[in-house]
Amino acid sequence: MDRIPILKMGDFLLVTIQVDMHDRLAVQLQDDLTARVSQTGARGVLMDISSLEIVDSFIGRMLANIAAMARVLAAQTVVVGMQPAVAITLVELGLTLPGVRTALNIEKGMALLNNSVAITLEPGSSHTRKDAGSPD
């Protein structure tokens, strides 16, 4: 079955959704992302939805779930590139995407993540990577 690719960009994971997802694909993405965040110890997840023309309640819940899951694994999620028509429709639907931060594009999304990560990484604080063999 086709899967949505997850790219690793340094400390972050980038997911670009370009297809009209059917439900199974969306659930698969959630599972895949959870596994990858856990594996890589990524500090942030960027979801690029600039090609997504429809976000209904199912997709909306998926995005919120991903953000919640990532937070449990100490990662921030930023959704970027939402189209105006989609934003207007979501507001009308009453869908608020709780716990999901947003940015206009990938560049700004990464800046947002970098700032957040920088704040949590003060000198002297410990920060372990799950896959790294380096001592604390």
Added chain:
Amino acid sequence: MTATADSNISRILKSHEEPILDEWMRDQMASFRQGGRISERELRGQSTEFLNLLQVALQTGTDVQAPAFNRVRDMLGDLSRARALQGFSPAETAIFVFSLKRPLFERFRQELGNDVRALADANWAATELLDKLGLYTTEVYQKGREEVISRQQQELLELSTPVVKLWEGVLALPMIGTLDSARTQVVMESLLQRIVETGAEIAIIDITGVPTVDTLTAQHLIKTVTAARLMGADCIISGIRPQIAQTIVHLGVDLADVSTKATLADAFRLALGRTGQTVARLARGT
């Protein structure tokens, strides 16, 4: 009843076509008070075409909405639009159809005069038919006017609420005049579009020039701010006059979540701050 009336109309129109056309032409030319707007030749062409199309359509009945009457309606639509451009009033254009009644009824009387019932039926069926067709020309005229108005409204809208780039990453939308629901929606959509195009993270919606706001409009403003946030930008509403502030409180609209500033200048200062910028006075001598 209708079947016989229909076939009578069709038959009589066909067999008396020439005299009907001539009389109809005479009546029409007589009704035009201003000469020269349409030549007799052009009018005869239109009248002949109408009669021909009508005859073909009548073969299947007198229902003007039926597909058989498509070409008749199309021709009348074109005629109505052309006449409007030539400066005719919608009433004058409708008379094109209505004035066909008299010569037609005259022929009905000649052919069906002995059969009172058949004459009455034919008169009624023809009246209904021509009334509907005449009214159709008026509808087409009306629709044409509405399209012009709609187009002008659109242009006015675009001209009156431009989205301007105040600074790097800061857009401003100065709104002037009364905001109605439709206008607000259009303007808000274009604001969101500009946010995407420019990558501006802050949009200042200035309503200094707006005298009053109703619930619907206030809700639209809030929806716009919410939508902008979903996209990754934010809005500041500035220029809220005391009266509008009162109205908003009165209406119970919740602005708790939305940044507001009294003046556009204050909003601009806030926007700069949020994007990590500031305005500083130059030292003397520089």
Added chain:
Amino acid sequence: MPVRRTETLLIRTSADIVAARQIVRTWCVDVAFSLVDQTKMVTAASELARNTLDYGGGGTLLLEQLDEGTRRGVRLTFDDKGPGIPDIDRALQDGYTSGNGLGLGLGGARRLVNDFRISSTVGGGTTVVITRWK
């Protein structure tokens, strides 16, 4: 109301929800809806198609293009023979944050369209008809 053309789609799997979105989009483009109106209609269709599948156990979507002379529109009828909705008023009120688990999204879908009709009987199924005009 003159119906210019119709088409029926079966909703039996989640792939059909995607198909429903795509065909509704095409119809909205044909009637020349603005992009925002298209998005609203397709999103509403997605919500209702999902309801038909998840809650109604599958059903049909009937698409109709309406032509009233002065205006054109698209009408969608979602029909299922599932358990039906016991309290329609409450279902229409429920938002996504109410947490009642049903997540019907009916109230939201209603706000996205010009005309919204619903009829449902317990044990007899549900029919939802939505219309959007240009």
